[in-house]
Amino acid sequence: xxxxxxxxxxxxxxxxxxxxxxxxxxxxxxxxxxxxxxxxxxxxxxxxxxxxxxxxxxxxxxxxxxxxxxxxxxxxxxxxxxxxxxxxxxxxxxxxxxxxxxxxxxxxxxxxxxxxxxxxxxxxxxxxxxxxxxxxxxxxxxxxxxxxxxxxxxxxxxxxxxxxxxxxxxxxxxxxxxxxxxxxxxxxxxxxxxxx
Numbered sequence: 001x002x003x004x005x006x007x008x009x010x011x012x013x014x015x016x017x018x019x020x021x022x023x024x025x026x027x028x029x030x031x032x033x034x035x036x037x038x039x040x041x042x043x044x045x046x047x048x049x050x051x052x053x054x055x056x057x058x059x060x061x062x063x064x065x066x067x068x069x070x071x072x073x074x075x076x077x078x079x080x081x082x083x084x085x086x087x088x089x090x091x092x093x094x095x096x097x098x099x100x101x102x103x104x105x106x107x108x109x110x111x112x113x114x115x116x117x118x119x120x121x122x123x124x125x126x127x128x129x130x131x132x133x134x135x136x137x138x139x140x141x142x143x144x145x146x147x148x149x150x151x152x153x154x155x156x157x158x159x160x161x162x163x164x165x166x167x168x169x170x171x172x173x174x175x176x177x178x179x180x181x182x183x184x185x186x187x188x189x190x191x192x193x194x195x196x
Contacts, residue, residue: 031165031175031176040166046128062097062192065101069105075161079161086186089183101118102127103129106129106131146158162175165188165192
């Protein structure tokens with residue numbers, strides 16, 4: 001009888017543990033949870049149409065923000081293409097999501113260039129540019145590194161490739177590594193979308 005009780009207990013614990021692990025995995029983020037950090041915060045920059053924008057303009061939407069430059073040969077076009085896939089995966093929920101792309105090279109990435117570049121990936125995307133001082137301040141808020149190095153008559157640019165997910169209240173919640181898939185990013189966004 002003692003063996004039977006032990007066997008029932010062992011099966012119960014095993015099933016409960018398996019269910020708890022499944023629930024934990026179902027609630028896990030694909031990106032890195034940065035809720036406890038002080039990353040992000042309010043900012044103001046100019047969009048590709050010359051309009052001043054603030055983070056608070058997008059309250060009620062999940063914001064995904066990336067940093068880059070228009071002459072980037074690989075990371076930026078890949079990221080913007082992936083984010084266009086993400087919006088497709090979100091379907092009607094894409095209207096509750098805003099992709100922001102901030103240039104780290106405002107001297108060369110003029111408003112006109114941004115107007116033609118970023119919306120080519122998706123017309124809902126917004127490109128942002130600021131003065132060098134505004135760009136540096138915003139990059140610091142997100143702990144984004146970038147370097148502009150003059151070289152043989154041109155400028156070489158190196159920048160962090162990750163993005164950040166900001167919830168509907170303006171709090172930075174998730175760091176999105178460059179190697180995340182569109183499906184993973186969409187899943188993380190859905191976690192923070194308002195449920196009707």
